[in-house]
Amino acid sequence: MADVHASIGAEENDEMTFRQGVRDCIPTLLGYISIGIAAGVVGVAAGLSALEVVLLAVLVYAGSAQFIFAALVLDGSPAAAIILTTFIVNLRHFLMSATMAPHFTQYSVWKNIGFGVLLTDETFGVASGKVQQKRGLTSSWMNGLNVTAYICWIISCAVGALFGNWISDPEAFGLDFALTSMFIALLVLQLDAIESVKIKHYIRLILCIVILMVGFSFFVSSHMAVLLATILGATIGVVTEK
Amino acid sequence: MNVSLSMLLLIAACAAVTILPRVLPFLIIRNLKLPMLALRWLSYIPICILTALVVSNVLGENGPLSFDWQVIAIMIPTILFALWTKSLLFTVIIGVVLMAALRFFIG
Known part of the structure; x- marks a missing residue:
């Protein structure tokens, strides 16, 4: 190049x-x-x-x-x-x-x-x-x-x-x-x-992802779990933000 | 050192299905003004995907609810070290050194 x-x-x-x-x-x-x-x-x-x-x-x-x-x-x-x-x-x-x-x-x-x-x-x-x-x-x-x-x-x-x-x-x-x-x-x-006012929101979101990952690991491969947890997590992030 | 034709075709096919999802968003979004909502959604992707990748490294390979306790044990000081130094390089090095030390002492 x-x-x-x-x-x-x-x-x-x-x-x-x-x-x-x-x-x-x-x-x-x-x-x-x-x-x-x-x-x-x-x-x-x-x-x-x-x-x-x-x-x-x-x-x-x-x-x-x-x-x-x-x-x-x-x-x-x-x-x-x-x-x-x-x-x-x-x-x-x-x-x-x-x-x-x-x-x-x-x-x-x-x-x-x-x-x-x-x-x-x-x-x-x-x-x-x-x-x-x-x-x-x-x-x-x-x-x-x-x-x-x-x-x-x-x-x-x-x-x-x-x-x-x-x-x-x-x-x-x-x-x-x-x-x-x-x-x-x-x-x-x-x-x-991240600005300090938003940090709690992000920590909660991270906890959500951890729970989603453990939950999805019952049903799908870890690669699918990463994909699904990320898509759902970002959606939860948008919906719950103030 | 040779490559059979069937292996070459297989590698090429795997390359195609890897490159497609990597390149398509760049080509689509280039000609598209994304709505605010989509951009906000995308802004959450880095933290979500990095968390998911960390968790996938913690989850063991023996089915659901199995955990890699070595990784969890070293993860905690590694997180604290990352918070303290804010340095990618030093965090990677300290993580590797701690893991090597743990395996040396328990193995």
């Missing part, structure tokens, strides 16, 4: 540069690296070739989906089941993209396609945190964030696939908790940016 550094005119925020996007991505990299390596190891263990693992990272670019893909291939599941499961697992990104999209309507179609293709839980978390802090999002900043995450993910998956046999169990080092602690920190940062 030659125009990654291009200035976007009046809307451009001085501090929200490509370089700042790269910098804002750094805290999430530990999560990408540990999970990417694990995804690579699991892929090869399931009988995929290293090249297939890298193709998955490049084209699908979704941790949980890549794990499930490997597990289903190992099970010998039919292709239709694998495709449908991948779709459901990643459907939450529809909500994230819809949340991000209104901030980028001034940019070209191709740039918007780029933002969408490279959207992940982590980049969404970082970007929505900036929105909460009332920082205007720019195309350059978003590209810096997205491209750094994407490259790091592909390299991590490749390392896992190629050198998986020599890497000892990452869980022993607590690395699997990197993702959870990152979601926790992103959530706390979101709450921190």
Whole structure:
């Protein structure tokens, strides 16, 4: 992408540069690296070739989906089941993209396609945190964030696939908790940016989501539960706000 | 290091169903002025989805009402640390270190 550094005119925020996007991505990299390596190891263990693992990272670019893909291939599941499961697992990104999209309507179609293709839980978390802090999002900043995450993910998956046999169990080092602690920190940062009069409303909403998640876990997979609890939770949020 | 045609097609199909929900909202909303109510609804999505993702990491894999107590135990100091430092990077590092320490001492 030659125009990654291009200035976007009046809307451009001085501090929200490509370089700042790269910098804002750094805290999430530990999560990408540990999970990417694990995804690579699991892929090869399931009988995929290293090249297939890298193709998955490049084209699908979704941790949980890549794990499930490997597990289903190992099970010998039919292709239709694998495709449908991948779709459901990643459907939450529809909500994230819809949340991000209104901030980028001034940019070209191709740039918007780029933002969408490279959207992940982590980049969404970082970007929505900036929105909460009332920082205007720019195309350059978003590209810096997205491209750094994407490259790091592909390299991590490749390392896992190629050198998986020599890497000892990452869980022993607590690395699997990197993702959870990152979601926790992103959530706390979101709450921190909310005006104090509204904070009770949000705490109540969070309790609602916890109850909804536990409730839904009786009936549907955790991925569907995330989707349903989020849709219902946002609706409750709008209906109960003053 | 090879890719069979059937695997290539399968990966391509999975890529398509992943990219579609990621890209469609960007294309639709670009040509659409969303009503205030929709924007307010969307403003709740980050907190709702992050909470749901945290909870999904706490819920165990052994059916409903099973919990990952290791995660819950480390979650509490991690939340306090996040509130204190307001730093994404330090919170991630401390979370990983605490989890590694817990597993070292109980395992």
